[in-house]
Amino acid sequence: MIEVKNVSMSFRISQDRIQSIKEYLVALIKGKLKYKDFWALRDVSFSVHPGEVLGIIGHNGAGKSTVLKVISGILKPTSGSVSVHGNIVPMLELGSGFDFDLTGRENIFLNGAILGYSRKFLNEKYDDIVAFSELGEFIEMPIRNYSSGMLMRLAFSIATVVNPEILIVDEILAVGDESFQRKSRQRMMELMSGGTTVLFVSHSLEQIREMCDRVLWLDHGQVKMIGEAQEVCDAYQI
Amino acid sequence: MDKKWNLRKGCVLALIGYAVLAVLFYAIAGPQFRVRIDSxxxxxxxxxxxxxxxxxxxxxxxxxxxxxxxxxxxxxxxxxxxxxxxxxxxxxxxxxxxxxxxxxxxxxxxxxxxxxxxxxxxxxxxxxxxxxxxxxxxxxxxxxxxxxxxxxxxxxxxxxxxxxxxxxxxxxxxxxxxxxxxxxxxxxxxxxxDLWFGRYYWYFAVGVGLLLGLYGWRLCALEKKGKSCLGLKLIHAFTRYRFLIQQLVSRDFKTKYKRSVLGIIWSFLNPLLTMLVQYVVFSTIFKSDIPNFPVYLLTGIVLFNFFNESCGMGITSILGNTSLINKVYVPKYIYPVTRVLSSSINMLFSMVPLLLVILLTRTAITPAILLLPFSLACLICFCTGMVLVLSASMVFFRDTQFLWNVLSMIWMYATPIFYPESIIPARFLAIYKLNPLYHFIRFARTVIMDGISPEPKAYLICLVFAVGSLVIGGLIFRKMQDKFVLYI
Structure with a gap:
């Protein structure tokens, strides 16, 4: 389903961020145009089978989010290749692409379009989304008037209304109040057990153990270990 | 299966559309294609x-x-x-x-x-x-x-x-x-x-039609084999992202006048008021002896405003969508393209006051006005190319937008919007005519004010500028787009 082969990703970090021609020229003349290559990923290879839930763990800055971004096509790897079969719904961050001047209803269509849903699909699922988000009549209000909890609920409802072939999740399980958290967790479990291939990043080993079939452990941009969930988690915890 | 049929149907429709256009074109612009009137x-x-x-x-x-x-x-x-x-x-x-x-x-x-x-x-x-x-x-x-x-x-x-x-x-x-x-x-x-183009028009028309037909046939053949090529990719991207483009354009449009009292009326009012001010200034303070000055002026204003707005807004179209680009994969050219599309819709709205002024000044409306879309389409293509370059360079150098402010001002004075082109000294005319906007605006004015089609050369010039800008812009954008994420 997903095939990641020898992927390396380097960021070129200039010592001070140059953002204007003047700064660039000054730096060039001074000979201070120094770059440092930072390897966020180094020769990472793994594959994910259809229907599998793959957890990704690692310390901060280990390259977890970078892997997800490379797979979802946002970043282009410096070297190596990624092949993906099936449509991806990324849930990297909820509510990206909301426009605060538009109403909740308009945002459902806008955000849905960004996530790649079709108009027909959104029309069909519109009522489900509103019902799940528990927004009721607020849906016709501009979302700049929403509370942050309402925003999260709306975003979560839009993002999880599909049954995508590949779902990419970056620690977003708990949003809203206690009851909505329970509801959203349940929805996630539904999605994950529904034959969807899931890539799942979390710092909570508990969740990982509970949900994942296999786990990928990244350390400083390299694959430290990949294998059975329990096994890797045990090794990670030591 | 369904898709294949759709593609074939699309190709046939495109061919029929082309044939109708070719005939219509000749019916409207035929006289100007055959002979050029010169004095x-x-x-x-x-x-x-x-x-x-x-x-x-x-x-x-x-x-x-x-x-x-x-x-x-x-x-x-x-x-x-x-x-x-x-x-x-x-x-x-x-x-x-x-x-x-x-x-x-x-x-x-x-x-x-x-x-x-x-x-x-x-x-x-x-x-x-x-x-x-x-x-x-x-x-x-x-x-x-x-x-x-x-x-x-x-x-x-x-x-x-x-x-x-x-x-x-x-x-x-x-x-x-x-x-x-x-x-x-x-x-x-x-x-x-006598112009040779008019004499050979039908050969041209049929020749291009045949090429189109062949290309359509090739597309269908490739699709059948499951191969891909540029044309197919474009068609697929369009069908896939049509809904997104629609949504983004409607967002631009809804948010533009969201909290203003008059809302969409500003689209009509803005060019009209600009024209009024400039009309008063240039018809009383600076005497100008252009015949039918209101229409002359408004045509220039509407077209230039579109250029100015689409480039001015488009320049930040990549930076302004940072949060999206960082999180969801969508082909990045979507953002500049939708920006230009939104401005195009705005331009269409400002065609209403233009029409109003045409009626008020009793300018004769002839079938030639049907050629106006050609000039507008060329202008839109040209702007898309410009916006692609500008938005890409904006990511790497934020100075672009300040440079652009100056550049667009120079551009405004270098375009005959409120002055007649005859005041340009002959020795600068060659340089002056390098300005693509000059040709688009002149085309529109010939069609509206003279009621006839411009000479065939004008079509060619407009087309060359439009396609050239689009191709160059597209190439530059494609080369840069993978680095965007690292810089925004």
């Missing part, structure tokens, strides 16, 4: 030839530059009084190798109807065919002119180019009774030149 410029009058008395003869030799000579005009003077009698304008053919000059036509001018200091225009009864390169002779004489009751003609030795007068060179002087005068007769000739 020569006169020298500026500097002196009069004196009263043309009976027995006196003025001779002016000239060479026709058109394929077909249809008429000419002479600047006449009456000394501010009412004269009577007849002035003769006789046109002769003097082509070398002929023993004698041959009279083409003799025109008698009734002096009592002549206006002082005005152009007297005559039309040849039968246009002179194969006129190009022929030596022609115009004789002006009077049968009955007496002192105090005769007309005159003017001559001069300089031509006006914008605001500068330059000495005219290489002109044959006006002869008065066999003696050369210091200058040439103020004479304008009108003629028609």
């Amino acid at each position: 020569t410029d006169s020298v500026s009058p500097s002196a009069s030839a004196g009263e043309i008395l009976a027995g006196a003869k003025l001779e002016q030799r000239f060479v026709s530059t058109s394929d077909r000579l249809t008429g000419f005009s002479v600047l006449c003077g009456t000394f501010g009084r009412q004269n009577s009698g007849v002035l003769h304008l006789s046109l002769y053919d003097e082509t070398k190798g002929q023993a004698e000059k041959i009279l083409i036509e003799d025109f008698s001018v009734d002096l009592s109807a002549l206006q002082d200091n005005s152009w007297y225009t005559v039309q040849l009864e039968t246009p002179l065919e194969n006129a190009i390169g022929r030596n022609l002779l115009l004789e002006i004489f009077s049968d009955d002119g007496t002192l105090g009751n005769a007309a005159t003609v003017y001559y001069g030795n300089s031509v006006a180019t914008g605001r500068v007068e330059i000495a005219s060179e290489g002109w044959t002087p006006l002869y008065q009774n066999g003696q050369p005068l210091q200058g040439t007769l103020c004479l304008q000739t009108a003629g028609e030149t």
